[in-house]
Amino acid sequence: MFVTIRSVTARTRGWARQVRKGLADDAGYSTETVIVTALLVIMGIAVIGIIAAKVLGKASGIDLG
DSSP states (O other): OHHHHHHHHHHHHHHHHHHHHHHHHHHHHHHHHHHHHHHHHHHHHHHHHHHHHHHHHHHHTOOOO
């Protein structure tokens, strides 16, 4: 009985150690992903602003009369 409990305890500790190691390794990747996504959003908003300004400039330059 005690051998089984020790075996389960050892396996659980080993699994927990692997999970902690995996979490520590992925921390940089998730931070990098957030930063890249934020930069892409900012660039997209800037491009939309530039296009909108050019379209409005052309539209206001149209002579209807």
